[in-house]
Amino acid sequence: MRALSVIAAALFATACGSDGVETPTSSSPAQPTATTITFAGSLEVGASRFYSFTAATGGAVSVMLASVASQSGGVPLPTSLGVGVGVPSGTGCALMQLVSAQPGLNAQLQHTINQGVHCVSVFDEGTMTTPVYFAVRFSHP
Amino acid sequence: MRGARKLIRLMAVATVVVSSACNDAASPTAPSPAMSPVTVVYDSQLYPRGAASRTLSVTQSGDVVVTLTSVRPDASVALGVGLGIPRADGGGCHLSHSVIAASGASPQLSATVDSGTYCVKVFDLGTLTDAVSFSITIVHP
Numbered sequence: 215m216r217a218l219s220v221i222a223a224a225l226f227a228t229a230c231g232s233d234g235v236e237t238p239t240s241s242s243p244a245q246p247t248a249t250t251i252t253f254a255g256s257l258e259v260g261a262s263r264f265y266s267f268t269a270a271t272g273g274a275v276s277v278m279l280a281s282v283a284s285q286s287g288g289v290p291l292p293t294s295l296g297v298g299v300g301v302p303s304g305t306g307c308a309l310m311q312l313v314s315a316q317p318g319l320n321a322q323l324q325h326t327i328n329q330g331v332h333c334v335s336v337f338d339e340g341t342m343t344t345p346v347y348f349a350v351r352f353s354h355p
Numbered sequence: 356m357r358g359a360r361k362l363i364r365l366m367a368v369a370t371v372v373v374s375s376a377c378n379d380a381a382s383p384t385a386p387s388p389a390m391s392p393v394t395v396v397y398d399s400q401l402y403p404r405g406a407a408s409r410t411l412s413v414t415q416s417g418d419v420v421v422t423l424t425s426v427r428p429d430a431s432v433a434l435g436v437g438l439g440i441p442r443a444d445g446g447g448c449h450l451s452h453s454v455i456a457a458s459g460a461s462p463q464l465s466a467t468v469d470s471g472t473y474c475v476k477v478f479d480l481g482t483l484t485d486a487v488s489f490s491i492t493i494v495h496p
């Protein structure tokens with residue numbers, strides 16, 4: 215009888231083998247810190263502006279055209295502007311992805327980039343009739 | 356022979372006990388709690404042709420709701436109220452939205468925003484002749 219008790223106990227001990235077994239877990243890699251930049255200025259009719267930055271690692275760029283405002287009084291305008299992400303080329307920014315963005319407080323453009331130098335561009339799509347102030351907030355890896 | 360039968364019976368019981376003990380029923384995981392909205396009351400003064408702004412840190416996307424609750428001493432005075440992103444130099448806001456607001460209990464301005472830092476700006480519409488005190492309530496995620 216004692217032998218049977220021992221067998222039952224052994225069954226208990228071995229049948230739940232997945233419990234209590236320490237599986238080595240690799241430490242999760244450190245998350246790259248995103249850098250947030252506010253790029254603001256004036257934009258003339260028919261013009262474009264861009265801002266160059268260096269991505270320390272590959273990852274997502276998120277771009278928000280937060281504000282388009284009149285140069286007289288800074289009144290917010292519903293004017294759409296072109297917004298894009300690309301790489302500096304000569305004296306410009308060669309766009310890899312672009313959108314037509316209405317100003318707002320949600321990111322209008324997300325794009326995945328590799329490590330290296332990139333640029334965010336803002337441009338008149340042909341709809342502006344007067345110069346405006348713009349403000350873009352973007353984050354990059 | 357009797358001993359063998361007893362052994363078989365005990366083994367069967369042990370198997371049932373073991374299999375029920377190893378029942379890895381998934382423990383219910385609590386849903387991540389929804390963050391309660393944050394309410395901020397901003398009281399300040401506004402001078403003729405002046406502006407005042409206040410930053411807010413939004414931890415998750417959602418609606419920002421702004422109510423100009425009072426203007427003193429003259430509650431009938433309308434003020435400009437806007438929502439945008441802080442200027443990089445700390446000198447106010449790049450406005451994305453603005454309204455002409457008369458004080459009251461109903462929200463005059465709301466917008467859906469991503470997580471991040473934003474600002475609310477209160478400004479003279481060009482009608483103030485003396486300083487006024489105002490109170491703004493901001494509710495944000």
